[in-house]
Amino acid sequence: MVAMLKLERCEICQGRGRIQGIFHRMECAGCNGGGFVTPDGKPLEYPVLVQQLRLRLARSGNERRMMHAALEKAGLWPLSGPGDDYVGRSNRRGVGGGNMTGD
Template sequence: MQKGRVPGFKRERIELEPCSICAGKAVVKGLFYELVCTGCNGSGWVVWGSKLVLSSDELVTQLSFKLQHAQRQIAALKGLPLMSEPQSQYERSNRLGAGGTNYTGD
């Protein structure tokens, strides 16, 4: 038996794109009121390229992966450390002191 990756241990990341019918809004405009989009089953997301609709449990998992990735990107762009160190409050200005100066609470 050959060693290698065993399928099923990690969830596959599926690339998603906004639905082309509702433009990612999950609803379409009816004559008098908004209707649930039938192209994406009211989620606003479809599989990239194939336009397939995911089941609700798979969609929740994939959207969670997408959210976690976006949160990591935001943290990287802000330049904030993931773990706050005690000296970090001395190095950055928090503008809480008199005249907008740094206040450390000492």
């Protein structure tokens, strides 16, 4: 099993993985295009970078599912509001057909 490493945001590209050159955008050399570096500022090699990003993506997906389940349990999901009246309705008169403009 691969352990999640402590990573920091790349200061050169501000974590975006790309920098603006004179004529075009290019991959950041400070982080190998990943947006993350080790705490001592060294870029990760591509296989390690892919593993670490995959681990973080899986963790965020798990956190999202747990939050979604907690909202459902609390009765706060699905969200509802005034816009629900307009979802699923069809406008048989076409674009602007149900709206009087007063012209």
